[in-house]
Every structure is written in C-alpha cells, then in structure tokens.
Amino acid sequence: xxxxxxxxxxxxxxxxxxxxxxxxxxxxxxxxxxxxxxxxxxxxxxxxxxxxxxxxxxxxxxxxxxxxxxxxxxxxxxxxxxxxxxxxxxxxxxxxxxxxxxxxxxxxxxxxxxxxxxxxxxxxxxxxxxxxxxxxxxxxxxxxxxxxxxx
Numbered sequence: 247x248x249x250x251x252x253x254x255x256x257x258x259x260x261x262x263x264x265x266x267x268x269x270x271x272x273x274x275x276x277x278x279x280x281x282x283x284x285x286x287x288x289x290x291x292x293x294x295x296x297x298x299x300x301x302x303x304x305x306x307x308x309x310x311x312x313x314x315x316x317x318x319x320x321x322x323x324x325x326x327x328x329x330x331x332x333x334x335x336x337x338x339x340x341x342x343x344x345x346x347x348x349x350x351x352x353x354x355x356x357x358x359x360x361x362x363x364x365x366x367x368x369x370x371x372x373x374x375x376x377x378x379x380x381x382x383x384x385x386x387x388x389x390x391x392x393x394x395x396x397x
Contacts, residue, residue: 316370335381357385
C-alpha cells in the first residue's frame with residue numbers, strides 16, 4: 247500500500263474549528279446588550295394605552311431605570327443621574343460631531359426611555375426629566391405595561 251492511501255486518513259478539523267470559533271466571537275461582539283440595561287425587578291405602572299416606542303434612529307436611546315426609592319440605575323449599577331446624563335450627552339454630541347450631524351438648538355435627537363417603578367414619587371421622576379432636559383434631551387418615553395402584560 248502506498249503512503250497516500252485513504253484507508254488511514256483522518257480529516258483535518260483545525261480549519262473548521264477555527265471558523266466556528268471566529269463566528270462565535272463575532273456574534274458575541276455584535277450581540278445587543280439592551281436587555282442588560284433594563285432593570286427587570288421594577289414594577290412598572292399599568293396603562294391601558296401603553297404602546298412600544300417606535301424608534302428608527304441608528305443611535306441607541308438613553309435608558310434610565312428608577313427604583314421605588316428614586317435611585318437611578320443604568321446597566322445594573324446605581325448611578326448619579328446628573329453625572330450619568332452629562333456623560334451620555336457628551337458622548338452623543340461627540341458621535342454626532344464625528345459623523346457631521348449638527349445639533350439644532352442644542353437638542354439631542356435621541357429619546358430618553360424612563361422605566362420608573364410605579365411607587366416612584368412624581369418629584370423624583372420629574373427631577374430625572376429636568377436633568378435630561380438641561381443636557382438637551384427633548385424626547386421622552388415612559389415605560390408602562392398594558393393590562394394584558396400583567397396577567
């Protein structure tokens with residue numbers, strides 16, 4: 247038998263394993279972490295007319311969670327609302343500058359989604375909205391659940 251016989255040949259799996267590893271890495275990098283930014287322990291208010299936000303923009307909305315005590319959370323961590331919103335607004339302005347999109351009247355074209363627990367006092371919710379408005383955010387969406395989502 248010659249050395250090139252196919253009886254004892256085994257396939258070389260290195261290229262296919264390399265490809266699979268690269269695909270896994272790619273999908274881990276491009277996965278949307280939006281779910282990680284939501285605090286699922288909040289008990290949202292129930293409204294019969296609640297509708298999902300229709301956002302067609304390329305940039306992600308600013309998502310803020312407010313717990314029953316009025317503490318603001320972003321990406322699972324408690325944050326100082328003034329510093330967090332200021333930092334996010336600066337980053338957004340830099341992104342808009344880099345793509346050559348000027349601001350009109352210093353208004354940021356990205357909505358703020360506020361997920362406030364139903365027990366949050368209105369003054370706390372209003373304070374968060376005012377902080378966002380000072381930085382140029384003008385579009386707001388308050389998250390709520392429909393009565394069907396409760397059951």
